[in-house]
Amino acid sequence: MCSITKEVVFDAISTVIDPEVGFNLVEMGLIYDAIIDENCNVHVIMTLSTQGCPLHQMITTWVKEAVERIEDVGEVEVEVVWEPAWNISMAHDNVKQALGGM
Amino acid sequence: MKAISSDFAPPLKLISPFFSAGVIFYLLSMLALLFFEPTFSYAQMNVAGWIHLFLLGFVMMIIFGAMAQLIPVVLEAGHAVVDVYYVIFPLLLVGASLMVAGFWLMPGILPYGGLLVLVAMIIFAVENVATLRKTTIRTLTIKTVAWSNGYLLLGILTGFAIALGLSGDLGINVPLMLKAHVYAVLGGYVVLTIIGLSLILIPMFSLAHGFEETAINRAFKLVITGVGIVFAGALFAQEWLMYIGYALNMLGVFFYIWQIYIIARLTVRKEMDIWAKSMIFAFGTLIVSIVLGLVYFMSGKESILHASVWFILLGFIASMITGHLYKIVPFLVWFERFAPLVGKEKVPMLHEMYSKEGASMMFWFTASGVVLGGLGLLFESDMLFKGGASFLFAGAIFLFITMRKMLAYGK
Secondary structure (H helix, E strand, C coil), X not given: CXXXXXXXHHHHHCCCECCCCCCECCCCCCEEEEXXXXXXXXXXXXXXXXXXXCCHHHHXXXXXXXXXXXXXXXXXXXXXXXXXXXXXXXXXXXXXXXXXXX | XXXXXXXXXXXXXXXXHHHHHHHHHHHHHHHHHCCCCCCCCCCCHHHHHHHHHHHHHHHHHHHHHHHHHHHHHHHXXXXXXXXXXXXXXXXXXXXXXXXXXXXXXXXXXXXXXXHHHHHHHHHXXXXXXXXXXXXXXXXXXXXXXXXXXXXXXXXXXXHHHHHHHHCCCCCCCHHHHHHHHHHHHHHHHHHHHHHHHHHHHHHHHHCCCCCCCHHHHHHHHHHHXXXXXXXXXXXXXXXXXXXHHHHHHHHHHHHHHHHHHHHHHCCCCCCCCHHHHHHHHHHHHHHXXXXXXXXXXXXXXXXXXXXXXXXXXXXXXXXXXXXXXXXXXXXXXXXXXXXXXXXXXXXXXXXXXXXXXHHHHHHHHHHHHHHHHHHHHHCCCHHHHHHHHHHHHHHHHHHHHHHHHHHHCCC
């Protein structure tokens, strides 16, 4: 039985900062889900704020590396999806406030 | 899933010379303005020299550097041969310099400068077409890149014919060819490229999502058709045809502004950084330019046309470019020097990589200069025009200093 929880995975990903806006990916609302199987393999489902993002590959690599730093984690996969498309309502309140969306 | 564009990102050392040289040409253009009068004719050699210093040295130089970076982002495919940009840069640098010197000092060297620029632009356009063939995606922006490159080639060929005509080597109708040349390059390449790229970049930086694209589709089609009609009208001396083209272009730009308004309403980021201020100023001056253009068509008064062209060149085009430099250059530097350090040590945010005060000074000096200079042209006032030129030169110095610091950040 795996002891890694979704919260632990989200905490690990929250160390990854988007250098353009200055917020971490979790508070931006870019991480949609983290599926953890019984062997502690983690499948992260995420999106990006824009489809043409030139940092696409780097950001997914950073997410993978951040999750791989969790103790006893198995294989890590990061999947980028475009549905549902990201919008500001998915971000945490502090992000909305800082960007001027509230 | 979308393809991954960062795989195809060209190195900073390939792109940065375009930005450095472009900003130096901008500085020189603003310095040169101090020696101009507010009354002139576009046929004057010194005016043509300034136009080429600004458009080739600054606008084209920066657009080429930006395209080296942005083509893979837009097309989601790597460059066919990215190393050609190492060849394009010196050709454009020397070619533009020779052309300006030719207009100002020695008309005899114009064809040589023109030839170097022609070769640089043919290499650029051919590489772009080869890269376009690598992608199966056919968005409107990609079609626009293809059309704009076609117009660029037409513009350069007509420009080269003018250079030969001016040096006495080719018997052509220079004024007509000049209209075809200006329209193909300015409308067909510069404006189409700016419209296409801004549709990608403005929503990206403002985090605007889920907007309708009907207006921009119409804008692209109208501008592409309008430029073609004006070009044909100028080439075959059919003025009525040119007026149809002008009308289509104005309508196209109207739809473009409408699209930007739709995007602006959905903008998530409300912070007034240098980019946001520059965009507001750019679109404000674009509207002023269009209104003045309409008044010119009704009144025929030359000074109104001069002010309209001023606002589109120094207001819209220059602000679109300088505003985006404060987004693109920090990103390129960050990508090269700091991205590999993520997760290992603290890395700067992009907005920390330039001086806010320096950028702000650049913006306010430039905006004041554009307004004053435009009024100087409109009212044919030497004092207002020279005042505007002085402000613009001061703004250019701040742009130069902030750019140097951005490019040196973390070195």
